[in-house]
Amino acid sequence: xxxxxxxxxxxxxxxxxxxxxxxxxxxxxxxxxxxxxxxxxxxxxxxxxxxxxxxxxxxxxxxxxxxxxxxxxxxxxxxxxxxxxxxxxxxxxxxxxxxxxxxxxxxxxxxxxxxxxxxxxxxxxxxxxxxxxxxxxxxxxxxxxxxxxxxxxxxxxxxxxxxxxxxxxxxxxxxxxxxxxxxxxxxxxxxxxxxxxxxxxxxxxxxxxxxxxxxxxxxxxxxxxxxxxxxxxxxxxxxxxxxxxxxxxxxxxxxxxxxxxxxxxxxxxxxxxxxxxxxxxxxxxxxxxxxxxxxxxxxxxxxxxxxxxxxxxxxxxxxxxxxxxxxxxxxxxxxxxxxxxxxxxxxxxxxxxxxxxxxxxxxxxxxxxxxxxxxxxxxxxxxxxxxxxxxxxxxxxxxxxxxxxxxxxxxxxxxxxxxxxxxxxxxxxxxxxxxxxxxxxxxxxxxxxxxxxxxxxxxxxxxxxxxxxxxxxxxxxxx
Numbered sequence: 001x002x003x004x005x006x007x008x009x010x011x012x013x014x015x016x017x018x019x020x021x022x023x024x025x026x027x028x029x030x031x032x033x034x035x036x037x038x039x040x041x042x043x044x045x046x047x048x049x050x051x052x053x054x055x056x057x058x059x060x061x062x063x064x065x066x067x068x069x070x071x072x073x074x075x076x077x078x079x080x081x082x083x084x085x086x087x088x089x090x091x092x093x094x095x096x097x098x099x100x101x102x103x104x105x106x107x108x109x110x111x112x113x114x115x116x117x118x119x120x121x122x123x124x125x126x127x128x129x130x131x132x133x134x135x136x137x138x139x140x141x142x143x144x145x146x147x148x149x150x151x152x153x154x155x156x157x158x159x160x161x162x163x164x165x166x167x168x169x170x171x172x173x174x175x176x177x178x179x180x181x182x183x184x185x186x187x188x189x190x191x192x193x194x195x196x197x198x199x200x201x202x203x204x205x206x207x208x209x210x211x212x213x214x215x216x217x218x219x220x221x222x223x224x225x226x227x228x229x230x231x232x233x234x235x236x237x238x239x240x241x242x243x244x245x246x247x248x249x250x251x252x253x254x255x256x257x258x259x260x261x262x263x264x265x266x267x268x269x270x271x272x273x274x275x276x277x278x279x280x281x282x283x284x285x286x287x288x289x290x291x292x293x294x295x296x297x298x299x300x301x302x303x304x305x306x307x308x309x310x311x312x313x314x315x316x317x318x319x320x321x322x323x324x325x326x327x328x329x330x331x332x333x334x335x336x337x338x339x340x341x342x343x344x345x346x347x348x349x350x351x352x353x354x355x356x357x358x359x360x361x362x363x364x365x366x367x368x369x370x371x372x373x374x375x376x377x378x379x380x381x382x383x384x385x386x387x388x389x390x391x392x393x394x395x396x397x398x399x400x401x402x403x404x405x406x407x408x409x410x411x412x413x414x415x416x417x418x419x420x421x422x423x424x425x426x427x428x429x430x431x432x433x434x435x436x437x438x439x440x441x442x443x444x445x446x447x448x449x450x451x452x453x454x455x456x457x458x459x460x461x462x463x464x465x466x467x468x469x470x471x472x473x474x475x476x477x478x479x
Contacts (some may be wrong), residue, residue, distance in 0.1 A: 007209055014201045022190045030183050037175050038146070043132055045148035048168045052083055053152070063087055063095050066276035074099040078141050078173030082107060088163040105140065107147060107167045137169060144176065145169040177365070211235045215242065223247070247476075254452065273299040325357035326389060328406070331365055335373055336386075343377040352388035358406050359476060361455065368449045372410050372469050375443075379467065393474050403477045405455075411468035416461045425459045 055069040065085075073081045077100070084107040085097040098106070137145040155161050208353045211233045221227045230248040233239055276299050329352055336348045343363040358365075387409045417425065425443065450457050455473035462468050 007205060010205055011202060014205070018194050018197050018201070022194050026186055026190055029181070029186065033182075037172075037179070038134075041146050041170060041172065041175075042148065045134075045146070045170060045359070046132075048083065049148055049150055050167065051168050051331070052085065053164070056085070061213050062098075063089070065097060067356065070099070072100050076101055077103045078143070079142060080174070082145070082169045086165040086167075088165075090150050094340045104177070107137065107145075107149075107169055107282070115246045123437055136172075137170070139169075142173065143171045144173045146172045195199060208235075211238055219245075228253070257414075270303055273303045326360050326362055326365060328352070328356045328358050328365070328408075329354070331362070332386060332388065335366070335370055338370075339373055339384075342374070343380075345375045345382075346380050347383040348373075348386065350386045350388075351384065352386075356388055356406075358473070360473070364449050364453075368446055368471070369408060369410070371443070372471070376410050376412040376414075376467075376469070379414035381414055383413055385409075385411045391472070395477055405472045406475065407470060407472050409468055409470040411462055411466055413464070413466045416465055416467050419461065422459045422461075 040310040052065070052069060057064050057066055072081050074083065079101045080101070082102050083099045084102065087095040087097070089095065128212070132148065132150040133224055135147050139145045149165065149167040152164045152166070153161060153207050154164060168216070173477050215230060215233065215238065218227065218230045222230065229249055230242045277296055332350055332352065335456050336350055339346070339348055373386070387407075389407055391405050393403055393405045446457065450471060450473070453473045455471060458470045458472070460468050460470070
């Protein structure tokens, strides 16, 4: 079987989550800043283009720019700020007005980068219709220009129509380098935050998994018999596990105690019958009469009853909250068929819902209700009534989490029991009628089983005559 670590899996998943979140945040910041810078450049380039367009002067001899337009930034070679104006005039043919910063270069589209966006390419395709466009250009000295180009037709002196193509560009490389450094610094900050965040999450994870380590330590102490049960965990998810382990430990100790008690009781109880039988066997065969044989047989029956009682006690499983659900309807139908064969003169009536399950041990339930049903059939005159249902738990001594109880009532139409004698039925092994066969072990086993299931047994007389026994066993809290 492949094993895996919960802490390692959670740590890895948290680390991946932190990296993904910070990466998405960093990319979002980078592209947002880049987009904002492009928008800012577009505004500046449009403003410069409008300024240059407003500074154009036309006369019959020449076309020129007004004084004050050629600022120092447009005169310094490769300053990163450029303009190029191309005028197509019927009179002057083609005229180029370029900034001195171009140093003889031209702003053409031949070097447009392949990374240009589709939107910009579509805008560029509308150049012939006079639509403005923004494109990227590679330029000498590793400059990366952001270019604004616009065509405009203008009528001069009411007769001449000229076409003006104005292009303004600015180097975006310094911004890219600044963004690169900023992104590098942000990356370092994000990595530091990720490491700190991951460290904090690891500490929280270690803290929240501490109850598992405590349970592990307590289980080792439980194995070494240094403790009897686990301490309730403050973690809600672990509480059912701790409860089930403690429940299992209680049942295991009870079974061990019953086995030890049964062996001790059996060894002490057998001493007297064995001594009597030994004394009788020591007598000569000629001197043994019928009385001695009857006494030996009686002692052997007592021994057989004691052995049977202790073995039944040792076999009691007790309530298991995770046990397989037992179909009580099917169980009572089988008991009814058995009792009909043993007591053919009695009519047994079963009143129960169509489906009723209980998480008890089958052998325990057969022993418990088999004894009660057999007693009822022995004392009944003609009929026995069995009623099964589920009722709310009303006993204050019962665990408040156990809200339901299985109730089984078995009644007969026999002579019943005097009211002052009902209390004696609560004492295991007590017999109210010595004339009937038996050793008084049936109710003792019934009492032991009910005790192991945290239930109770109520004896009462029926108004029309007869005895009724009601057994109430609570359902475990996890069912």
